[in-house]
Amino acid sequence: MSETNESPAYLHGFSSVEQARLMKQARLLESTIFNHVDYTGARRLLEVGSGVGAQTEILLRRFPDVHVSCVDLSELQLQAAKQNLATMPWCRDRYSLQQADAGRLPFGARDFDAAFLCWVLEHVPSPARVLSEVRRVLAPGSPIYITEVMNSSFLLHPYSPNTWRYWMAFNDFQYDNGGDPFIGAKLGNLLLAGGYRDVATEIKTVHLDNREPARRKDMIAFWEELLLSAADSLMEAGRVTQDVVDGMRREMHDVQNDPDAVFFYAFVQARATVY
Numbered sequence: 001m002s003e004t005n006e007s008p009a010y011l012h013g014f015s016s017v018e019q020a021r022l023m024k025q026a027r028l029l030e031s032t033i034f035n036h037v038d039y040t041g042a043r044r045l046l047e048v049g050s051g052v053g054a055q056t057e058i059l060l061r062r063f064p065d066v067h068v069s070c071v072d073l074s075e076l077q078l079q080a081a082k083q084n085l086a087t088m089p090w091c092r093d094r095y096s097l098q099q100a101d102a103g104r105l106p107f108g109a110r111d112f113d114a115a116f117l118c119w120v121l122e123h124v125p126s127p128a129r130v131l132s133e134v135r136r137v138l139a140p141g142s143p144i145y146i147t148e149v150m151n152s153s154f155l156l157h158p159y160s161p162n163t164w165r166y167w168m169a170f171n172d173f174q175y176d177n178g179g180d181p182f183i184g185a186k187l188g189n190l191l192l193a194g195g196y197r198d199v200a201t202e203i204k205t206v207h208l209d210n211r212e213p214a215r216r217k218d219m220i221a222f223w224e225e226l227l228l229s230a231a232d233s234l235m236e237a238g239r240v241t242q243d244v245v246d247g248m249r250r251e252m253h254d255v256q257n258d259p260d261a262v263f264f265y266a267f268v269q270a271r272a273t274v275y
Contacts, residue, residue, distance in 0.1 A: 004013065019052045019080045021225050026054035028222055032204050033118065037145050040064045043116035047071070048102050048134060049120030049253030053095075060091045069112065071100040089098075103129040105188060110139040118147040125178040131194040138274040144196065146270045147204070150184035156255055162247030163227070169239040170230055184268030196272035200228035206264045217256055219263050224252040249273075 039045060039059075043066060044137050050056050050070035072078050078097050085091045100106050102124060115134050121127040134144065151171050158165060171181040180186070191199045208216035227248060234240045255261045 005168040022052050023054045031060055033147055039066060040270050042066050043096050044112045045114040046112040047116045047134055049117060051077045054086045056117050057088055060094050060208045070095060070097045075099055095191055103133055105133045105137055107135055107136045107137040111137045113139050115144040122149050122181060122183050123179050124229055125257045127190055131190055134195055135274055140275050142274045144272050146187055148184040148187055149181055149230035150267050151181040155264040158258060159261035161253060162244050163251045165244050166240055166248045169234055173234055173237060173239050187268055187270035191270055191272045197275050201268055201270045203266055204269055216263055220256040
């Protein structure tokens, strides 16, 4: 989930640890995010908020006919993307990286025939402006897929009060600083208002219990990494105390090792077409 080094709504920072977490996140959720994504016939794909190239690699691997033009506002993320993608032979000569504001894309009208946004609009101050710009640079008939958070869906069992306090502070901080941790539910309205057609949304769920104990353990461990990536920002802003952070870490460890643990999170993927 990456967009800008200037937006206070981006909680996670740009450390090497965080950049590695983004690569792990993409792999953990790949099958859920991409099971209905179809870019058949596309050749010139725009990826907005491409970050460290975590989704770029997947796009290039799954759709061998596309060239991906990546834009991100953070130079640090683009540098990491350059290093990451250079190690993958199937990506060679099939992508470009450019620093740009998603609300002022440096491309001409109809330059692309597909677009992909993942964990981006939650961090930008004006999602409608971004979608308007993306629509401007897409040719008629182009598909767009957008995957976004719906943070009110998170559930962890056994009940973990410090984790819940931390999660509420996490979402409040993002919302108060111009982001939107609940934007997934609003994608349909945003796309319709932006002039897109054939708008459809799908609820994607990660529901892990005793049926998949190994995957459940991996996901809870990853979720702790995600939460901790915001700890410095939240404590500096006075949103959580060190006691809450420490309590959250203990609870996540306990849940990870609980034989009856349940992890649930839902997010939203929208598909639309430009005419």
